[in-house]
Amino acid sequence: MLAGLGWLYHDEPVVDLTPAETYVPAPVERTTGARSSLDPAWVRRTAERTGIPAPAVRAYATAQTSGVAGCDLGWTTLAGIGWVESQHGTLYGRTLRADGTSSSPILGPALDGREGFAAIRATPAGTAWHGDSTWEHAVGPMQFLPSTWAGVAVDGDRDGSRDPFDLDDAAAGAARYLCADGDLDSSQAWTAAVLRYNRSEAYARDVAAAALEYADEAAG
Template sequence: MSPARLIAALAVTLVIVSGLGYLAAHTVMARPPLDLSSPQYVSAPVPAEAEPTAAAGQPLGATQVDPAWLSATASRTGIPVPALRAYARAQLDGVGGCDVGWTTLAGIGWVESRHGTIGGRALGDDGHSSTRILGPALDGSGKFAAIRSSADSRQWHGDPVWEHAVGPMQFIPSTWRTWATDGDGDGRVDPNDLDDAAAATARYLCAGGTDLTTGTGWAAAIFSYNHAQEYVDAVYAAATTYARRSAG
């Protein structure tokens, strides 16, 4: 199945499994009408070129993000430094194969889990929340799809019967298996690690082949991530807010 077809197939599930922070986003961050003339894309500074070094047999490590930029931008936007670093690194690494601005990933991170801090959690420097973030059981009740867990997926949520969306970007385990990415170069892939989850999100957004630096291409990519116009609006409001705040 092509990436585009795979995204379409997953979209129905994703719209039912909205992020934990999605409903709160309607009141916590204002949602103006979608205006694609406003900038939802801002670039992180490209780091100075340097040859990566690592001991034989060890991961090369991650792209370094300008610490001065991180400090200043985190202060202006209110995004935790580890989260901002993860979003910027995913953009700078180009893991998705297209141009994904850090503000786009930050918009999704806000809507899905408040950058891993939802429910009073703290986000550690390693990209992990103080307690893991799990969506509700996908047991077919209410608006939720009914998706049985598997032996492989239980390692992430511990439910022997039903699936749950996992981590700060709220990946369903079956989706994670497709897009899992080592975003911080530590040799592991973990949906609970925002570094990995942000990189996987960038890959997912790029897979549809749209140009995320254009308004219509950007909207189409976000719509593929969660097949609901209100979700696109919420992410857009967050992304444009971060773009505006980052300008100082």
């Protein structure tokens, strides 16, 4: 996977840099009853406190509580990545719609081998997502390469499609990707998982800083 803003970062050693508060999932409030779900009041309150669009809060928290990841992953980690990758689908003045899609599609730059970029030829499957028949692009608010998305695609909002441009799906897919090597129950495991998005200490620090800030703001 290649970060959407990956050209801002450079390869650096893998280090253990996260405090425990980063990898311990922040609380999520749910309704009670036969079919428990996210508490809409909690979603609204968390959006107001953190500045994260409510559809993004919903997407990240649903990915945490649904168990789709296969490990104990916090919504604030997904929010940290979502901020660094695309400002929660609002990059460059976009808005995030109620259905989890951005007002215009988010595409990473062409991976054409120029300085700072890998050279990855487009595949037919990738072209179907980004429209470039020559070079590959990362796609959507969580910036998946199409080949990576094919292996982790999830219908996070159960609307019948698995769409990397839909943050509900993309957040669920990112959760699955991060948990691919097992539980994130230590700072070392958390850091290694985040660095699969971008092998840069600066990137992991930015994600950790955002995740910690969101956890603090959500707690009030």
